[in-house]
Amino acid sequence: TIYVDDTQCGQIKFSEGVTKYSFDCKGVNGSTVTLKHSGQYINICEMEVLVLEEDMPEKIPEIHNVAVGRPTSQSATGWGGVASRAVDGDINSVWGGKSCTHSAKNKDNFWSVQLDQEEYVRDVIIYNRMDCCSERIDGAKVWIGSGDDWTECGTIDSNGAAVISTTCDAQGDKIKVTNDANYLTLCEVQVITFEEENPSEEMDEE
DSSP states (O other), rough: EEEEETTTEEOOOOOOOEEEEOOOOOOOOOEHHHHEESSSSSSSSOOOOOOGGGGGGGSOEEEEEETTTOEEEESSSOOOOOOGGGGSOOOOSSGSOOOOOOBBBSSSEEEEEEEEEEEEEEEEEOOOOOSOOOGGGOOOOOEEEEEEEEEEEOOOOTTTTTEEEEEEEEEEEEEEESSSSSOOOSSSEEEEEEOOOOHHHHHHHO
């Protein structure tokens, strides 16, 4: 099933020999497109999201993931799932791909990443483990920190999703994910900032 944010856009019905499926979302507004399929693996060779030219914004901000390669830590490491795997730039969601973290215990867990500087963080995107145990992430909380203060961005209710986006819309220099009631496994964590055009530069140009 295809969703734009929380709006269902269409449902795939498999046909032998068909290599491409397309859906008309009828102009629904949204920021996240999700493909969900319960009870089976999902393999996608390419997904394209098309927008009519007249619906394109005049200025498209540059999007940056400021977490890649940054220092990380976690409550404790189990089964070789070190904290740095979540910022290695690899979104492989299968444990055997050696790109997912794993806590040592099934309660009171945290994972965190230290950013290079204070950033206005729009979203935190988590790639969930999908070869098993995808429900373990449910109930985890995403936090943004500045100095000694932490602000909760949201609580995860994944419904088995492979990719989970949590909006922060806050300033901070570190991100933390906590799970008090289960193992914590993160296959990738992206910390998203938008680089808007500098208003002062626009004024100078005029």
